Amino acid sequence: MAEQKIKGYQTGTFVVGNRLLDPEQRSTQARTERSNTLTSGHRACQGCGEALGARYTLDAAMRASGGKLVAANATGCLEVFSTPYPESSWQLPWVHSLFGNAPAVAAGVAAALKAKGREDIRVVGQAGDGGTVDIGFGCLSGMFERNDDVLFVCYDNEGYMNTGVQRSGATPPAARTANTKPVGPEPGNVFGQGKNVPMIAMAHEIPYVATATVAEPRDLEQKVERAIGMRGARYIHVFVPCPLGWGAASEDTIRLARLVKETGIFPVFEAEHGELTAVSKIRRRVPVTEYLKLQRRFSHLFKPEPNTEVLERLQAGADRNIERFGLLADDEGADFPGEATDLARPPEKEQGPPPALVEPDTDSNTSMLLKETHGKPR
Amino acid sequence: MLEQLEGSQAVARAVAMCRPEVISAYPISPQTHIVEKLSDLVRTGELEPCEYMMVESEFAAMSACIGASAAGARAYTATASQGLLFMAEALYNASGLGLPIVMTLANRAIGAPINIWNDHSDSMSQRDSGWIQLFAETNQEAVDLHLQAFRLAEELSLPVMACMDGFILTHAFEQVDLPEQEQVDGFLPAFEPRQMLDPAEPMTIGAMVGPEAFTEVKYLMHAKQLQALDAIPEIAAEFTEVFGRESGGLVRSYRADDAETVVVALGSVLGTIEDVIDEMREQGVKIGALAIKCFRPWPIDEVREALSGADRVVVVEKAFAVGAGGIVGQNVRLALSGCDSTVFDVVAGLGGRPITRKSLRALFDDVVGGELEPGGLHFLDLKTDVVEREIGRNQNGRGLGPHAENILRDIGTVASDSH
Amino acid sequence: MFQVRIHGRGGQGVVTASELLSVAAFDEGRHAQAFPTFGSERTGAPVVSFCRIDEQPIRTREPVSHPDAVLIQDPTLLHQVDLFAGLDPDGYILLNSERGFEALGMAEFVAGFRPERVQTMPATAIAREHLGRPLPNSVLLGGFAGLCDLVSLDAVTQALRDRFPGKLGESNTAAATAACEFVRERLEGGVHA
Numbered sequence: 005m006a007e008q009k010i011k012g013y014q015t016g017t018f019v020v021g022n023r024l025l026d027p028e029q030r031s032t033q034a035r036t037e038r039s040n041t042l043t044s045g046h047r048a049c050q051g052c053g054e055a056l057g058a059r060y061t062l063d064a065a066m067r068a069s070g071g072k073l074v075a076a077n078a079t080g081c082l083e084v085f086s087t088p089y090p091e092s093s094w095q096l097p098w099v100h101s102l103f104g105n106a107p108a109v110a111a112g113v114a115a116a117l118k119a120k121g122r123e124d125i126r127v128v129g130q131a132g133d134g135g136t137v138d139i140g141f142g143c144l145s146g147m148f149e150r151n152d153d154v155l156f157v158c159y160d161n162e163g164y165m166n167t168g169v170q171r172s173g174a175t176p177p178a179a180r181t182a183n184t185k186p187v188g189p190e191p192g193n194v195f196g197q198g199k200n201v202p203m204i205a206m207a208h209e210i211p212y213v214a215t216a217t218v219a220e221p222r223d224l225e226q227k228v229e230r231a232i233g234m235r236g237a238r239y240i241h242v243f244v245p246c247p248l249g250w251g252a253a254s255e256d257t258i259r260l261a262r263l264v265k266e267t268g269i270f271p272v273f274e275a276e277h278g279e280l281t282a283v284s285k286i287r288r289r290v291p292v293t294e295y296l297k298l299q300r301r302f303s304h305l306f307k308p309e310p311n312t313e314v315l316e317r318l319q320a321g322a323d324r325n326i327e328r329f330g331l332l333a334d335d336e337g338a339d340f341p342g343e344a345t346d347l348a349r350p351p352e353k354e355q356g357p358p359p360a361l362v363e364p365d366t367d368s369n370t371s372m373l374l375k376e377t378h379g380k381p382r
Numbered sequence: 383m384l385e386q387l388e389g390s391q392a393v394a395r396a397v398a399m400c401r402p403e404v405i406s407a408y409p410i411s412p413q414t415h416i417v418e419k420l421s422d423l424v425r426t427g428e429l430e431p432c433e434y435m436m437v438e439s440e441f442a443a444m445s446a447c448i449g450a451s452a453a454g455a456r457a458y459t460a461t462a463s464q465g466l467l468f469m470a471e472a473l474y475n476a477s478g479l480g481l482p483i484v485m486t487l488a489n490r491a492i493g494a495p496i497n498i499w500n501d502h503s504d505s506m507s508q509r510d511s512g513w514i515q516l517f518a519e520t521n522q523e524a525v526d527l528h529l530q531a532f533r534l535a536e537e538l539s540l541p542v543m544a545c546m547d548g549f550i551l552t553h554a555f556e557q558v559d560l561p562e563q564e565q566v567d568g569f570l571p572a573f574e575p576r577q578m579l580d581p582a583e584p585m586t587i588g589a590m591v592g593p594e595a596f597t598e599v600k601y602l603m604h605a606k607q608l609q610a611l612d613a614i615p616e617i618a619a620e621f622t623e624v625f626g627r628e629s630g631g632l633v634r635s636y637r638a639d640d641a642e643t644v645v646v647a648l649g650s651v652l653g654t655i656e657d658v659i660d661e662m663r664e665q666g667v668k669i670g671a672l673a674i675k676c677f678r679p680w681p682i683d684e685v686r687e688a689l690s691g692a693d694r695v696v697v698v699e700k701a702f703a704v705g706a707g708g709i710v711g712q713n714v715r716l717a718l719s720g721c722d723s724t725v726f727d728v729v730a731g732l733g734g735r736p737i738t739r740k741s742l743r744a745l746f747d748d749v750v751g752g753e754l755e756p757g758g759l760h761f762l763d764l765k766t767d768v769v770e771r772e773i774g775r776n777q778n779g780r781g782l783g784p785h786a787e788n789i790l791r792d793i794g795t796v797a798s799d800s801h
Numbered sequence: 802m803f804q805v806r807i808h809g810r811g812g813q814g815v816v817t818a819s820e821l822l823s824v825a826a827f828d829e830g831r832h833a834q835a836f837p838t839f840g841s842e843r844t845g846a847p848v849v850s851f852c853r854i855d856e857q858p859i860r861t862r863e864p865v866s867h868p869d870a871v872l873i874q875d876p877t878l879l880h881q882v883d884l885f886a887g888l889d890p891d892g893y894i895l896l897n898s899e900r901g902f903e904a905l906g907m908a909e910f911v912a913g914f915r916p917e918r919v920q921t922m923p924a925t926a927i928a929r930e931h932l933g934r935p936l937p938n939s940v941l942l943g944g945f946a947g948l949c950d951l952v953s954l955d956a957v958t959q960a961l962r963d964r965f966p967g968k969l970g971e972s973n974t975a976a977a978t979a980a981c982e983f984v985r986e987r988l989e990g991g992v993h994a
Contacts (some may be wrong), residue, residue, distance in 0.1 A: 071581060072581045073581060074453065074579045074581065076449055077588075083588075083590065084590055087586055087588075087589035087590050088589070088590055088592065089589045089590060089591040089592065089594075089595055090589075090595070092586035092589055094584070094586050095584060096581065096584050097578075097579035097580055097581055097583075097584045097585055097587075098579075098584070098585075098586050098587070098588075099448075099449065099452045099579055099586075099587040099588050100587070100588030100589070100590075101445060101448050101449070101472070101475050101479070101588055102445065102471055102472060102475055104441070104471075105441060105442065105445035105448075105472060108437060108441070108442035108443075108445035108446045108449065109445050109446065109448055109449035109452075110449060111435065111437075111442075111446050111449065112404060112406060112435070112445065112446030112447060112448060112449025112450035112451075112452075112453070112457070113449040113450065113452065113453040113579060114449075115404045115406070115433035115435055115446065115449075115450055115455070116403060116404050116433070116449065116450040116451075116453035116454060116455030116457070117453060118433055119403035119404055119431045119432055119433045119450075119455055120403065120431070120453075120454065120455060121431070125581055142438055142439060142441070142442070143438070143439075143441070143442050143445065145438065146437055146438030146439070146442055149438070150435070150436065150437075152435075386823055386824045386827030386828070386833060388820070547862075549836070549837070550836070550862050553816075553836055553837055554834060554835065554836040554862075555819075555820045555823045555824070555833070555834065555835035555836070556823070556832075556833065556834045556835075556859070557827055557832065557833070650862050651862065652860075653859075653860030653861055653862055654860065654861045654862050654863055656860050657860050657861050736863050736864050737862075737863065738863045738864075738866070739861060739863060
């Protein structure tokens with residue numbers, strides 16, 4: 005096959021496809037020899053973003069490590085749906101200890117492998133957002149600070165879904181959860197300072213930090229491969245929609261993961277040793293309402309009347325991310341070198357001012373996307 | 383080789399001779415000297431290969447041991463008091479997973495009020511955690527128990543806590559016969575894990591177990607602990623063969639054969655008790671002692687056999703179940719059910735209060751002389767006047783402040799009552 | 802059994818002193834047990850340590866309440882702590898002070914003891930001279946070897962050299978030796994200060 009650099013958007017879908025790519029550039033998921041680390045038969049909900057995220061991540065890590073991989077898992081949905089005794093979906097050596105200790109368990113595994121001279125075996129720790137940003141945070145920070153040879157992956161679905169959808173430190177403002185119901189003078193989750201664990205990870209100046217979403221598996225895989233290629237503490241924060249907890253349609257998981265990036269709510273970037281090295285640009289900016297409207301956890305912001313004050317605050321948060329991370333393609337000042345930028349950079353002619361916070365017009369990129377993937381715009 | 387050294391140094395060197403591959407620990411008095419020494423030995427390469435992890439909490443210390451042990455490494459940690467409580471969740475996890483981790487517990491009181499001194503409330507708080515609990519009477523025994531602990535843990539694939547009295551043993555300089563490395567290597571074979579995270583043979587460890595099998599898994603944990611009741615004396619006997627001295631085991635009797643009164647205790651206080659027993663024996667009192675060497679599993683048959691001939695059993699323990707009574711005492715009663723012995727529960731040495739020969743003598747005289755109520759919970763050297771004044775103050779109204787501060791003000795001392 | 806109680810302040814090596822004494826006794830073939838008063842004392846706070854020495858194995862773990870000797874590393878403790886509690890008239894006292902018992906207002910008190918068993922010595926000054934630092938512990942141990950034949954000066958200096966290898970061990974040895982000589986000269990001269 006002739007050498008040809010193919011831009012992701014040329015393959016016909018937003019998901020970086022495979023058939024037109026050189027075999028070496030194809031995604032792990034597109035390979036017949038992928039390891040299916042989290043194999044079928046598990047009990048995740050339809051459209052579970054975490055199950056996708058874990059499979060993408062671990063398959064890529066398995067490939068990058070030559071199949072020499074051990075995983076330490078925190079308590080949570082991922083652990084529960086994958087291992088009801090006596091069944092297990094895990095095709096790799098896997099240990100679950102507690103809710104709050106996965107980073108320390110993973111660090112212990114890594115220490116054992118080092119002592120045994122088996123550093124060829126790589127270690128992944130994984131948890132949901134509760135196990136990462138809340139109850140496991142002390143252990144995570146310790147693991148970062150010691151620069152333990154662990155890749156820690158957070159599958160962030162923005163709440164305690166395993167226990168019945170309660171608020172976590174990663175739950176966004178205004179979101180409805182079981183303990184932040186849309187009742188009282190300030191419905192939904194409070195507007196706090198937020199707990200941006202990728203940025204906190206960067207503050208530890210660990211070798212590698214990245215964010216990703218399940219909407220872009222090729223991007224996620226590349227980041228995992230890159231992380232596996234490094235030593236020391238590494239962190240990847242993967243945005244994984246939860247249809248059950250968010251009140252979203254199962255088939256909207258990927259759409260939501262894409263929109264969260266395109267709105268600027270969830271910046272996708274890479275950092276090394278505390279310095280931002282690459283951002284994944286927004287292809288076509290969309291207002292946050294497009295993302296919010298697909299989720300019942302935000303429905304109180306639209307009914308009976310649009311809560312413009314809260315919606316504007318949420319938009320302002322997204323706008324701040326866009327400015328802070330330089331997420332727009334024409335934002336030269338905040339352009340960072342790196343592959344992720346290339347992958348997401350839209351064609352020159354499509355550059356233009358971001359749309360205002362209004363109902364999306366039917367020609368918008370998102371509407372086109374919806375038509376393309378879903379038949380009709382919502 | 384006989385050496386005069388600090389208990390912590392002796393234990394650290396013994397642990398190093400057991401060749402742990404991962405040590406993960408967090409500082410807490412009075413355990414710190416042990417892990418500091420181990421850190422030195424790893425840094426200088428005297429203990430190698432070994433990874434020493436300076437973790438951010440006891441919870442992480444035990445969690446890292448869980449990961450290391452699951453990955454097939456011999457894992458060790460040490461803690462005390464609040465540290466043990468902070469790792470409580472992980473303790474149950476380690477035992478539930480059947481991971482042969484060995485931990486030194488430098489016994490210390492649990493707050494509030496915060497107190498760094500010795501008693502057994504930390505061990506006792508985790509008596510049902512599924513860990514084996516061995517108690518050392520001397521620093522020699524603390525050294526020996528660690529060798530036996532690794533052997534036992536790995537033979538049965540369960541975690542073992544080697545308990546030694548904080549400060550009283552950890553910080554005491556006394557002579558210890560440290561074993562030779564070759565002897566230790568002969569006694570403790572290389573670790574062959576029963577379960578291991580290995581990419582060559584992928585295995586899921588720590589799956590969720592529902593009502594259909596949970597009872598069976600827990601039953602098997604219990605069965606394994608009962609197996610330990612056989613394994614512990616066997617290992618102790620083999621230890622004697624190799625090292626030429628007696629250490630460990632389940633229980634040890636002292637001048638108890640014809641004793642009408644037997645004192646039951648755990649740990650370093652036995653030495654003081656034996657001095658008092660010798661003194662009373664010289665005066666014709668038929669009194670002896672029973673040292674509990676292994677509190678979990680509870681050696682019910684051995685305790686019953688050792689005590690059933692006694693008219694009076696005095697349990698002197700450094701902890702109690704608040705609102706209920708003695709802890710060791712309850713276990714002793716269970717062992718003696720159906721026997722005629724009268725059991726006395728005496729709480730002593732809480733938060734580092736010295737247990738003196740004088741007080742013990744007075745206590746035993748009272749027991750022998752029928753002066754002590756059986757059935758009640760007795761506190762050795764309790765300052766009853768202080769307690770009564772505070773109770774009186776509290777009957778007078780609200781907002782009187784915390785007991786601890788009131789009592790300190792009352793007795794006019796600040797924290798340490800040191801000669 | 803011979804029981805020693807050492808009083809001083811945090812930072813003066815009170816605990817180390819009793820440990821070294823136990824090592825010296827051990828090296829001479831006896832059983833010894835040294836332990837501190839288990840505190841979280843900080844620099845400057847009153848600290849106590851104990852050492853028991855016997856021909857038999859030592860089983861008891863209680864603090865020393867009836868010492869045979871009391872070593873005092875810091876004279877400022879005199880009016881703060883009951884330093885001599887439990888000490889009987891045959892007991893030994895070695896007190897770090899530039900001044901004698903009389904000047905300290907203790908003449909009447911020490912009159913109840915055997916004069917050849919109680920002594921003051923300028924341990925801090927001796928320490929400054931040999932160690933360059935006001936650390937009185939090894940000085941007092943050397944002085945104690947001169948006051949009482951419980952342990953020999955050789956055993957004490959050997960313990961010092963084992964504990965502090967190299968130059969530090971030598972300077973401590975010099976300090977202890979000087980202290981021992983000081984006390985012996987005093988005793989020979991019949992001066993008990």
